[in-house]
Amino acid sequence: YETLRASNLKYKEDLKKEDPQKDCNSYIGKSILGTKIISDLKFTTVEKTVSVFSIANATKKKESNHLTIYEKVPYGEGNVLVFHFPLGMEGLTEEEILVNEGVSGELLNTFYLSVVSQVLEDIPIVVKNKVEVEQYANTDNYRVQGIINNSDSIEVPKVFPYTILLVVYIIIIGPLLYFILHKKKKNILVWVLVPSFSIVFSCIVYVMGTNTRITEPYISYFSVETYDPNTKTLEGKSNVNVYLSSNQKTELSLFNANEVIAGKYQYPTFYEVIDKEKPYDTLADSDAVTTSVLKLKDSYSLMFDHIPAFTPQYFSLDYSRGFEGAVTGQVSVTESSMSGSVSNETSENFEEAYVYCNGRVALLGNLESGESVSIDECSQEFSSSIYSMLYNSNSISLELGNPETKLSPDRIRKNDALSMVIEDGLYAKEGAFLIGFIDSLPKEHPFSALSSNRASYGVSMMVVPLKLNTTTGNETLVPNLDRYLKTGGSNYYDSALRYVYTNSIELEYQLPKEDEISKLVLADVFQLSQDQNANYTLMAKKIYFYNRTTSQYDLVFQSDLLQDGRYQKVNADNGEGDVSLNASELKDYLSENHELTIKYEGEEVEMSGVLTIPVISYIKKAN
DSSP states (O other): OHHHHHHHHHHHHHHHHHOTTOOOOOOOOOOSSTTOOGGGSOOOOOOOOOOOOOSTTOOEEEEETTEEEEEEEEETTEEEEEESSOOOSSOOBHHHHHGGGOOOOOBOSOOHHHHHHHHHHTSOHHHHHHHHHHHTTOOOOHHHHHHHTOOOOOOOOOHHHHHHHHHHHHHIIIIIHHHHHHHHTOGGGHHHHHHHHHHHHHHHHHHHTGGGOOOSOEEEEEEEEEEETTTTEEEEEEEEEEEOSSSSOEEEEEESEEEEEEOSSOSSOTTOOSOTTSOGGGOOGGGSOEEEEEEOSSEEEEEEESOOTTOOEEEEEEEEEEOOSOEEEEEEEOSSOEEEEEEEOSSOOEEEEEEEETTEEEEEEEEOTTOEEEGGGSEEEEHHHHHHHHHSOOHHHHHTTOOOSSOOHHHHHHHHHHHHHHHHTGGGSOSEEEEEEESSOOTTSTTHHHHTSTTOEEEEEEEEEEEEEOEETTEEEEOOGGGGBOSOOTTTEETTTTEESSSEEEEEEEOOTTOOEEEEEEOOGGGTOSOHHHHHHHBOSEEEEEETTTTEEEEEEEEOGGGTTOEEETTOSSOTTOOEEEHHHHTTTSOTTOEEEEEEEOSOTTSOOOEEOOOEEEEEEOO
16 A cells, blocks of 8 residues: 555656646545654565585586576585576676677576576475465465355354243233233333333343354464474464454454464455545544554564454464374385374374375374374375365265264365365475364464454364384385476476376476386275276376387376276286386386486377376385
């Protein structure tokens, strides 16, 4: 608002300079900053780690007219591009770069936004989402908003008791009162008794409606706590909507919060006013509708001025708390399943619990304090099928023994939260994790007190890493090739759900050079899926491997409708059911640098659509 206001002021001044006689009718509202200026305001900052490294081991250079544009340096699990000139907003020509070299050339494509866009195309989807949020300086998330805005159904007060009370009231102040007073010849008392009875019955109605009125602030929330085994603490991230029961000025104090950020888009905006009769240009600062976050020494203070009652005000916050006890157990994985056990040795009771590992989800059900459960006995799904399990069926409620004729708001919130935690958080991580739902916010949460108020609702979750075993004898399983997916293709491939938004896609994988691979295996998704028909419709029908010797794609696997849609190996030597490639068969497909290129096709390549790629794993010699 202030930026737009300043822009309009400048436009009005420029117009006045060009033609002093011309009047500008553009409305310019009153500033809410008073004597402050925009540069005085505190904006949310994004902290990034600065790393120092050398370009001595650069692996690639981009040159033009003997001018080095950039160098690529391997760093950590990725690469760093080091440009030899500033990435300015205006762009630079070769002549400007070489200064006195006398070389003239076309404008280099070095615009900052162009470079950022190119980088965004070459990073994993999970990282891309986070970078885009930071790039647009917006911490609001539409998926989070969908969770915390899905409110519980509030029962309307029953009309019958009030109807009976109204009938009794009418009978008493009408014929009954008239009959009694007329019989005693004291009709004059009607002027006293009728108002008295009205007051009494009004008090009765007020008392009866006590439980139907919301008189305190309440919240809706989505909170995820992640256990850090190094510090033995739970690191919490929460998203909260605050609802006020009146439009009076309100202040809320928050303790135990590391950081509190107000949402970028609040409704109503600060320049809306309660008194609509006042002209905008006569508004005082105290009339402005505002939401403020004040950082104090040991707490945060939330200030609300003239916020209309029951209008959500969005905040995100971080906090931490100690964690007593432990969630113990070990998860073992094969190319198609998970096994092991999990024990809840904490004081927390998980009303729902799941185990997630490399694209696989196991539903544990209720896991109370002191209870243990075997993963082998639980329903399991691949993440490509979890979408169907969460949104298109009632399978979770059925598994929990609570079938619902219609999905409740609480069920929908949990489904969305589970999907979001997996897709936006755990998918990019290695290892196994317990995901547990808790029935309320912990007492250490900054909004814990408000969460117990009437009408508050939300989702509280805990994520705890588990020990993962992938080695049997002298062999180690790498459960999912996706962790080695090279950059690119992200515009068409959603790695979290494994969706491909076209009927054909080529994906490149950079496998570790040190891995001595003995077998590559397609996971049997149909062994776990609860909805085989949906899987067959979505799954890629043909899988090609790029042959480094012939420079051609070889059809290696295809989905066989006669085998319930299961993949079959083309020209398999081991008979039906063989969905693997041994070391000798992989030789033509793996480059010297362990690069592997696979093409996935749907049933009709010429038609556009959506397909899901299968889970591919490989077995290597144990380190």
